[in-house]
Amino acid sequence: MDAATTPPVPTDRPALAPGDSFVAHRARVYRWASAHGLDHNRCLDVVQETFSRLVKSPPALTSEAAQLGWLRRVALNLAVDAARARRDRTPRNGLRLVPADGPALNEEDRASLREGMSNLSEMQRLVLVMKTVDGLSFSEVAADLGIGTPTSKTHYLRALETIRRHVTGGEGRAGKGAHA
Numbered sequence: 141m142d143a144a145t146t147p148p149v150p151t152d153r154p155a156l157a158p159g160d161s162f163v164a165h166r167a168r169v170y171r172w173a174s175a176h177g178l179d180h181n182r183c184l185d186v187v188q189e190t191f192s193r194l195v196k197s198p199p200a201l202t203s204e205a206a207q208l209g210w211l212r213r214v215a216l217n218l219a220v221d222a223a224r225a226r227r228d229r230t231p232r233n234g235l236r237l238v239p240a241d242g243p244a245l246n247e248e249d250r251a252s253l254r255e256g257m258s259n260l261s262e263m264q265r266l267v268l269v270m271k272t273v274d275g276l277s278f279s280e281v282a283a284d285l286g287i288g289t290p291t292s293k294t295h296y297l298r299a300l301e302t303i304r305r306h307v308t309g310g311e312g313r314a315g316k317g318a319h320a
Contacts (some may be wrong), residue, residue, distance in 0.1 A: 151202040158195045161207060166191070167213045168208070175274045176219040188220060190215045205286055212284070249307075256306035264299035267292050 166187055173186035193214055201207045223291060255266060263285070270281045271292075282292040 144212040155201045155204055158191065161194060161204075162191045163209070164204075165208060165211055169211055172212060172215045172274055173219040176216075176223045178219060178222055181285075182222050186215055186218045189218050205284075208284065233245065240302075252307050253303065256303035259302050260299050261295075261304060263287075264295045264302070267295040270300040271296050 155161075169187045169190050169235040170183050178186065190211055194211065199207075199210050201210055252286070257268075260268065266285060267281055270276045270277070270284065278292045278296070279289045281296075282289040285292065287295075
């Protein structure tokens with residue numbers, strides 16, 4: 141089963157044994173790592189290390205959904221560490237690296253974005269990151285967080301509007317339900 145067709149996790153199922161968890165969730169963990177721009181081998185390293193940590197010191201989790209949340213947090217931390225290590229090895233030649241999907245943010249814009257993100261609720265921040273960084277659909281976000289799909293959309297749109305208002309100095313779109 142590929143990452144795009146990974147089924148949602150019911151919140152009432154008990155946590156899986158590490159081996160069963162690997163079989164059930166390795167595609168998701170790989171997808172989370174690849175969302176950080178890691179190459180195939182680095183993604184495999186993140187998957188291996190994530191499940192290795194689950195085996196070495198299993199957290200006291202009672203449900204599969206809670207276990208999936210733990211896996212996500214560990215995998216994302218490892219992916220960020222791998223991305224930082226790769227960036228730190230990149231030679232400093234004075235060229236500004238620009239992401240393929242758009243222009244890089246300058247330091248002032250990054251600071252403004254960080255401040256805007258700090259104004260979000262935890263749920264808004266989770267939904268925003270899962271949607272934009274992890275590339276999940278609203279239904280996948282909802283399933284992973286145990287909320288409804290319309291609720292995930294609402295949190296996403298409110299997060300965007302909060303950040304937009306902060307970055308533009310309060311000049312966000314007028315009216316309810318403004319869309320990006």
